[in-house]
Amino acid sequence: MNTTTQTFGDGTRIFHFLFDTIFIFLLAYFLHQWYNFYVFYWGFYPIRFGAFFFITTWVYTFLSEFIFLRTIAKWMSGTKIVSEDGSRPNIAQFFIRACFRTLIISFFGLAWNGKPLHDTFSKTKLVASETPLI
Secondary structure, three states, X not given: OOOOOOOOOHHHHHHHHHHHHHHHHHHHHHHHHHHXXXXXXXXXXXXXXXXXXXXXXXXXHHHHHXXXXXOHHHHHHOEEEEEOXXXXXXXXXXXXXXXXXXXXXXXXXXXXXXXXXXXXXXXXXXXXXXOOOO
């Protein structure tokens, strides 16, 4: 890694996790309530909230990082996702990131290699963005 590249510590990553999880929870809750309207009045098959949360987490992570290279929490902290060589990640890397981000064990990678599993297996890193939101 380039010695001039700014690295981000565990506090930034914890902020991303907490803020994005709260946002995803609220989004999944409202989607679940909206779907329950159709379950109640139109006889749709009921789906548990956990499935809505899991799907919302995956879709939110994949789409926001694929389109913008960042989630809402990353906008707020002025960071973005890039490949290890500094270029834009390919679609497979976004897919791997989204899959590992939905797993609660993703942060266990911090214990042995200093970055979460979703960064390790997708070969991406978190860098400073040119345009921070705040």
